[in-house]
Amino acid sequence: MSTEILTAVLDGWKSAVDAHDPGRVATYFTEDAIFQGLHPYSVGREGVAEYYDSQPPGMTADYTIVETRRPAEDVVFGYASVVFGFTDRPAITVHLGVLLRRTGDGWLIGHYQVSRL
Numbered sequence: 001m002s003t004e005i006l007t008a009v010l011d012g013w014k015s016a017v018d019a020h021d022p023g024r025v026a027t028y029f030t031e032d033a034i035f036q037g038l039h040p041y042s043v044g045r046e047g048v049a050e051y052y053d054s055q056p057p058g059m060t061a062d063y064t065i066v067e068t069r070r071p072a073e074d075v076v077f078g079y080a081s082v083v084f085g086f087t088d089r090p091a092i093t094v095h096l097g098v099l100l101r102r103t104g105d106g107w108l109i110g111h112y113q114v115s116r117l
Helices: 002-018 022-026 045-053
Strands: 029-036 060-072 075-085 092-103 106-115
Touching: 002 022, 002 060, 002 075, 002 092, 002 106, 022 045, 029 045
Parallel strands: 029 106
Antiparallel strands: 060 075, 075 092, 092 106
């Protein structure tokens, strides 16, 4: 069940990233989400939207779920490999850790951290 929850959230996130729609990307995050992309971190949806607005048009995200855990009824942890593709430079592969929380708005990302190993 946790894999299905994570897939649903990441599919929506991917669709918004691929469409270069920063406002829609931010809707997949909680109001107080801790967000760490490859640039300095931010807290909240505004920071998420600003981060994705700064990304080049044509950037795409393809992910593969590596592991999931459900430590509590309203919490899912996920670990994924993500390939960000670009139109003008080589793709970047990153590792993504996310913590999803079930809220009144459904499952949302409360913590997002990318790393390059």
